[in-house]
Amino acid sequence: MDGGALGVLPIGAGVRGAALLQRFFVEFVAAFDEPAARVSWIASIGIAVQQFGSPVGSALSTKFGPRPVVMAGGILAALGMLLASFATSLTHLYLSIGLLSGSGWALTFTPTLACLSRYFSRLRSLAMGLALTGVGLSSFAFAPLFQWLLSYYAWRGTLLLVSAISLHLVACGALLRPLSLTEDPAVGGPGAQLASLLHHGPFLRYTVALTLINTGYFIPYVHLVAHLQDLDWDPLPAAFLLSVIAISDLVGRVVSGWLGDVVPGPVARLLMLWTTLTGVSLALFPVAQAPTALVALAVAYGFTSGALTPVAFSMLPELVGTGRIYCGLGLVQMVESIGGLLGAPLSGYLRDVTGNYTASFVVAGAFLLAGSGVLITLPRFFCVSAPTSKPQDLGTEALDTKVPLRREGWERTELQKDPESQRLAAPGLVPHMVPRGPRCLQHLDLSSATAGPGLLRCVCQLLGSCRGLLSLLGFHSHGCRIQEFSLLQ
Structure with missing residues (x-):
């Protein structure tokens, strides 16, 4: 890891301030005598503003660099919490925590993750997992701390202390070291990047998936404490259960980040696995009644929900490239804010209608x-193997580190030097590159071949284990496609 990138590790402790609002949910309901649905809008507005304002943070980071942007975001987040301590109505909390602090989170979350992802190619998932452990650490430390502070200083005094904690984002932002990549000029300005992303089918489907996930993901962070109190739990044991979730969340982020780099296959499969398990565990919360069952379910939910986060962010550079990561991450955050805005109020509405949180947790799991x-x-x-980083990232990494790296697994060859390849050559095809390493037969591009593509595809799949045929076809060692062919005249 580069030392400059390590400066963003503490950022995770303060960025997810919206998740910490679950400790204040019950206090706000009692203080303002409002239904759960209306109080839920505080966290939802904060999450939505954070995500909807992410393109602004991305554009400012592209123009001025992430360091001053993150420092300004820390000031806004602290100012919002400070003003919230003087609130006399929910409208004041909507504006202070939701709008002002949410704007500060928008200027910190996206620039820090985008800056970090540009530093890594092969170990990007692990780097994301380590950086996002700050969320689990903050939840583990702040769950009992905030409960203790609320019992002694009430919610107004506690918000003043949260404002002071948020100011640490300014110091963390000062530690960022922006990195200039050689591919940055090639991707164009923000307008060109946005236009290309809006015509990028896989990126659009990825954005839809994260929007659905985001709709149900934040429900426990807002309503779990209230659900436990409906089960006659005392506040301190409920805070302990949240600490259990936080510890499992922390472990899940590190383990998932490590698996994302060592397990062969596309990162999307890991993301689908963790998302499915999170949805199932979330839907099972109303079923668990005994303390032992709730603790076991909390461990499972914390691990899987933490595990999906690093792979969700680490696979974005694979889709759009590191040169467009600022614009891509900002656009994803903006669109998925729709889910963050509607999720918590929807679950609060279901609680008010049904009288319990059963439907709320089941619907949240269905969204995931x-x-x-x-x-x-x-x-x-469904490929046999897939890259953990884009092939062009390897060349970029070589330029950035000033170390002469070669693309692993590639070497030039001539067909005449390999009698076996010459003997097995398909009519009309000559390979230009011979790869070594994992192969995938999912995306053959045989449109220019003279032989029938269907027949040739079958032959390739039947003889895929033959070394000579693999050398002929020129499978990319980091991807799932044939690299290059030319027709014999």
Whole structure:
């Protein structure tokens, strides 16, 4: 890891301030005598503003760099919490926490993750997992701390302390070291990047999937404490259960980040697995009544929900490239804000209608399962193997580190030097590159071949284990397609 990239690791502790609002949910309901649905809008507005304003943070980071943008975001987040401590109505909380602090989170979350992803290619998932452990650490530390502060200082005094904690984002932002990549000029300005992304089918499907996931993902962060109190749990044991979730979340992020780099196959499959398990565990919360069952379910939910986060962000550079990561991540955050805006109020409405949180958790789990279904449509999902980083990232990494790296697994060859390949050559095809490493037969592009593509595809699949045929076909060692062919005249 580059030392400059490590500067963003503490950012995760403060960025997810909206998730910490679950500790204040019950206090706000009692203080303002409002239904759960209206109080839920505080967190929903904060999450939505954070995500909807992400393109602004991306554009400012492209123009001025992530360091001043993140520092400004920390000031806004702290100012919003400070003003919220003087609120006399829910409208004041909507404007202070939801709008002002949410704007600060928008200027911190996207620039830090985008800056980090540009530093890594082969270990990107692990880097994301380690960076996002700050969320689990903050939840583990702040769950009992905030409960203790609420008992001694009430919610107004606690918000003042949260404002002081949020100011640490300014110091964390000062540690960022922006990186200039050689591919940055080639991708064009923000307008050109946006136009290309809006015509990028896999990116659009990925955005739809994350929007569905986001709709149900934040429900426990807002309503789990209230659900436990409906089960006659005391506040401190409920806070302990949240700490259990936080520890499992932390472990899940690290393990998932490591698996994303070492397990062969596309990262989308790991994301689909973790999303499915999270949706199932979320839907089972109303079923668990005994403390032992709730603790076991909390461990499962915390691990899987934490595990899906690093792979969700690490696979975006594979879809759009590191040069467009600022614009891509900002656009994804903006669109998925629709889910963050509607999820918590919908669950609060279901609670007010049904009298319990059973329907709320079941519907939240259904949204995550729907998102995992969309992930199946992403490219190379059913490939035998797929890259953990884009091939062009390897060359970019070599230029950035000033180390002469070669593309692993490739070497030039001539057909005449390999009698076996010459003997097995398909009529009309000559390979230009011979790869070594994992192969995939999912995306053969035989449109220019003189032989029938259907017949030739069958032959390739039947003889895929033959070394000579693999050398002939020129499978990319980091992808799932044939690299290059030319027709014999």
